Amino acid sequence: MPLNLQENAPAKGVAKKWRAGVLGATGIVGQRLVKLLGGHPWFELTEVAASERSSGRTYAEAVSWHLETPIPEVARDLVVKGIDPVLDCDFVFSALDSSVAGPAEEDFARAGYPVVSNARNHRMDPDVPLLIPEVNAGHLEAIPLQQKNRGYDTGFIVTNPNCSTAGLVLVLKPLADAFGLEKIFVVTLQAISGAGYPGVASMDIQGNVVPFISGEEEKMEAEPQKLLGRWDGARFVDAGLGISAQCNRVPVLDGHLECVSVGLKKIATLAEVREVLQSFEVGAELAALPSVLRHPVIVVDEENRPQPRRDVDAGNGMAAVVGRIRECPLHDVKLTLLSHNLVRGAAGAALLNAELLAARGFLKHRSATSIQEVGERAVR
Ligand SMILES: NC(=O)c1ccc[n+]([C@@H]2O[C@H](COP(=O)([O-])OP(=O)(O)OC[C@H]3O[C@@H](n4cnc5c(N)ncnc54)[C@H](OP(=O)(O)O)[C@@H]3O)[C@@H](O)[C@H]2O)c1
Numbered sequence: 001m002p003l004n005l006q007e008n009a010p011a012k013g014v015a016k017k018w019r020a021g022v023l024g025a026t027g028i029v030g031q032r033l034v035k036l037l038g039g040h041p042w043f044e045l046t047e048v049a050a051s052e053r054s055s056g057r058t059y060a061e062a063v064s065w066h067l068e069t070p071i072p073e074v075a076r077d078l079v080v081k082g083i084d085p086v087l088d089c090d091f092v093f094s095a096l097d098s099s100v101a102g103p104a105e106e107d108f109a110r111a112g113y114p115v116v117s118n119a120r121n122h123r124m125d126p127d128v129p130l131l132i133p134e135v136n137a138g139h140l141e142a143i144p145l146q147q148k149n150r151g152y153d154t155g156f157i158v159t160n161p162n163c164s165t166a167g168l169v170l171v172l173k174p175l176a177d178a179f180g181l182e183k184i185f186v187v188t189l190q191a192i193s194g195a196g197y198p199g200v201a202s203m204d205i206q207g208n209v210v211p212f213i214s215g216e217e218e219k220m221e222a223e224p225q226k227l228l229g230r231w232d233g234a235r236f237v238d239a240g241l242g243i244s245a246q247c248n249r250v251p252v253l254d255g256h257l258e259c260v261s262v263g264l265k266k267i268a269t270l271a272e273v274r275e276v277l278q279s280f281e282v283g284a285e286l287a288a289l290p291s292v293l294r295h296p297v298i299v300v301d302e303e304n305r306p307q308p309r310r311d312v313d314a315g316n317g318m319a320a321v322v323g324r325i326r327e328c329p330l331h332d333v334k335l336t337l338l339s340h341n342l343v344r345g346a347a348g349a350a351l352l353n354a355e356l357l358a359a360r361g362f363l364k365h366r367s368a369t370s371i372q373e374v375g376e377r378a379v380r
Pocket residue numbers: 023024025026027028029030049050051052053054055083094095096097098100101118119120161162163193194195196197198341342345346
């Protein structure tokens with residue numbers, strides 16, 4: 001049932017906040033989630049979890065904090081737990097390393113927790129929504145089937161896309177709606193924070209470009225098909241696009257730049273393409289979510305923009321910034337886009353997904369008793 005904002009509270013607040021846990025809270029993405037949850041109007045951070053290296057210590061002791069703002073007060077003294085599904089929260093975000101995320105997320109979903117994941121493990125599962133609210137909110141209709149297929153009760157898994165796919169698809173969506181898409185050729189210049197911490201060795205990336213990111217091109221060629229496809233009530237139907245991706249790691253801290261060439265189904269002028277991107281606007285349901293941008297695509301006209309250093313924080317890091325819209329001699333139109341890999345491509349994306357889940361009634365307030373019962377069952 002959709003959230004009745006007027007009944008719950010004025011503006012963007014709710015009567016009772018949902019308690020959130022963060023799995024992988026000490027990592028690069030986890031820290032962003034902790035920061036964003038610090039002052040969130042709907043969610044309250046109550047649990048942080050990570051590996052055995054961190055568990056048992058306070059969050060402030062365990063984390064190697066990378067952000068310029070201080071660790072939020074609410075998080076500092078939380079004791080880091082392990083990733084057993086017995087946390088005192090209503091749902092979890094997962095920013096776990098992919099080596100452990102797959103089974104850990106299933107354990108939490110089976111124990112009744114909604115899991116809002118950044119990890120790649122379940123993105124392409126046939127019953128798991130891969131979600132960008134502005135693009136394919138309808139894919140949430142797959143959740144009841146997922147619960148039935150897997151024997152989950154109140155738990156389920158929802159994922160957000162790979163960090164470079166997120167910005168690309170946000171820009172492709174209005175073009176797909178207005179003109180139809182045929183083929184996409186994309187070359188990425190990806191920031192080092194996309195590799196987590198400590199990530200790429202400094203001796204490999206200083207003054208250098210590495211023309212390989214393991215698994216990235218495959219993800220960029222597969223995930224947009226699901227995101228821009230449809231849920232037909234029983235399965236996800238791919239968009240059937242031709243996509244070729246080439247991915248490079250560059251010595252930039254945050255922000256993935258992408259040079260994109262697009263073949264459209266209908267003929268469009270550059271002015272029409274620009275207008276369609278600029279006027280892309282979310283509907284009333286999404287406009288009520290705290291982290292959403294009314295216009296998630298920002299078009300810039302300077303010939304040397306977007307640039308990571310100047311534009312990465314546009315729209316609080318939730319925008320895809322597009323520039324250099326011009327004719328393409330091979331396809332129809334080419335452009336350059338930039339998005340924040342840790343916000344739009346990870347933590348902010350997961351937060352927005354959770355907000356939509358809350359608004360659609362998918363998040364419940366779990367009682368301490370139900371959490372204890374699950375814990376006792378897990379111990380037995
Ligand atoms: N960075 C990005 O731009 C980006 C974008 C989209 C999606 N993602 C995905 O998001 C996830 C997190 O990425 P990241 O960049 O934040 O990585 P990261 O900095 O390496 O952090 C990994 C987190 O996983 C925890 N972890 C590792 N091994 C564990 C284990 N055996 N048991 C429990 N916890 C364990 C770590 O805890 P300790 O600190 O205790 O080791 C840490 O909290 C990955 O799946 C990644 O693919 C990343």
